[in-house]
Amino acid sequence: MTNFLRxxxxxxxxxGAMLLGAFLATLTVLANVGLLAISGWFLAAMAAAGLAGTQMNYFTPAGxxxxxxxVRTASRYGxxxxxxxxxxxxxxxIRVSVFNTLSQLSNVDLAMSRSADLFNRMQNDVEALDKFYLNVLLPxxxxxxxxxxVVAIMAAYNSNVALLCFTALLIVGVALPIILSKQLQQTANLETHYSTTLRAELSETLSGLRELAIYQATExxxxxxxxxSERYNQQLFVRHSAEAHSNGVSLLIVQLSMLGAIMIIAPLVYSGAMANVxxxxxSLFVLASFETVLTLPNAFIQLPVALSAAKRIFDLEDKLRPETTSVQESLSVQPLGLEFKDLSYCYHSDTFALNxxxxxxxPLQKVAIVGQSGSGKSTLVNLLSGLWPQQNGEINLNSADKTIAINTISQQNRCELINIVAQQHHIFDGTIAENLxxxxxxxxxxQMRTACQQAQLGDWLSELKLGLDTRLGTGGRSLSRGQSRRLALAQALLRAPAILVLDEPTEGLDNQSKHQVMDAILTSMGHCTVISITHDPALLANMDNVIWLEQGQIKAIATHQQLLAEQPEYVNLITRF
Known part of the structure; x- marks a missing residue:
């Protein structure tokens, strides 16, 4: 009931639009019921007049x-x-609400769900709710x-027929659908579960075609x-079979109701208490009256599916953290330093990623962070950006006149101050200008052309016929990896943050692209504090300090040249990477 109210x-x-639609739908149903009942009376009256050889006014009923x-045609169209x-x-x-919810979820909440599961909630569950008004609420x-x-009009002619019709309407429109709905409640949950599983399997199959081909595991x-797919189809078969049985029983009740009405009326006609017409x-009035509940069985069948989909969507919404009521501080974009004090972070195991x-x-210092995989580099960046919540310790921002704990500023202010250029940077399907x-x-x-020039994209941009209006395609498929990385740097230059975080900016690039990206990085480094996760010796040589992490702790802090001279393991580390 809670999900229904939500x-x-x-x-x-x-x-307003929904109530207008309900009014027009009701008008259509009543016009159709009245049309069939009056048509039955008119045909019977004409036949009776013909047999008796009498005249009758057929203009009024015909009109x-x-x-x-x-009215039926116009109201149906409307x-x-x-x-x-x-x-x-x-x-x-619903779509905006779901996307708004997803956009506000923390990275931890999103990480708990597979991308295919989130895609299923965005598509399958939203499509199920697409039918909520038309197939559930409106009927x-x-x-x-x-x-x-309908029952009140029928009672004006005969109360017994009205009582019979009302009872049959309750059975067909309420009792049978409720029974069917309870039977299909478990089926609806299983259907949603199997649909999610099927979509996940198909999504992972398409994403991993290359690996499946390499290991010959496609079959x-x-x-x-x-x-x-078979499990999902079996659940669909169960639902469709139940619907078919319910429709058969409903049709039987409709026919029996019409027969019952005839049995009630016939003695009255025979005794002269009621006109033969x-x-x-x-009898046709009783038959037509079932159109008022004709779509109710499907509404009760669709209701569990809609509520199941709504529960999954609202479960995401319920994960949203309540906004803090404390007064948040704010910092303008200016040279900022960082201070990490006793910072620790532990995932679900007992092993600390940071200890x-x-x-x-x-402020304005250039620092590189190096370390083997699992040493805590990505965790440190995620804590700095706010993608992971802080557990223990402090992260402070230092300006010329004050020090502020980073978790006391708003997420929007944090994003203004800190810009992250990730190793895998997403390019949206739009023009270069739209992405910038x-x-x-x-x-x-x-300003965009200047940023592209600083990011070593000026020559490439000048060769494009449409310039900044050139579309990049889905995921930036028309760009090379080096161009994609430099476009991300151009975005960072436009934003002009106080702190720039670079995550393996030259990883996986050929020598020419690597030098172009490095030139763009060196151009941007003069205006902000830079933290770079890198093992590229050429980039490390341009850093003021190198922080060497190992198992979540600091092994050494020194310049690149000092570490080369004093730490043989450091040479192996950057050579290996």
């Missing part, structure tokens, strides 16, 4: 039938237009409004995908 809150911004037909527009509006609301509203109206992986009218780490970096404006939305084209 879904209703998402509908609030588009309540009424024409009017109801026009209902389709309004309800589908409301559905798309709600879908956009319930229509039934709540139209059933009392084995395809077999796992086939098994996941009303037998046809009421009582303490060192300081002066992610870093500096207000940057002019001249």
């Amino acid at each position: 879904l209703l809150k998402l509908c609030r911004p588009h309540l 009424t039938i024409r009017f109801l037909a026009i 209902e389709r237009l309004v309800t589908h527009n409301a559905t798309f509006l709600l879908l956009s609301e 319930m509203i229509v039934a709540l409004i139209s059933v009392p109206i 084995q992986q395809i077999e796992q995908c086939r098994a996941a 009303e037998l046809a009218m009421l 009582n780490l303490s060192f300081a970096i002066e 404006r992610y870093a500096a939305p207000s940057a002019t084209k001249q």
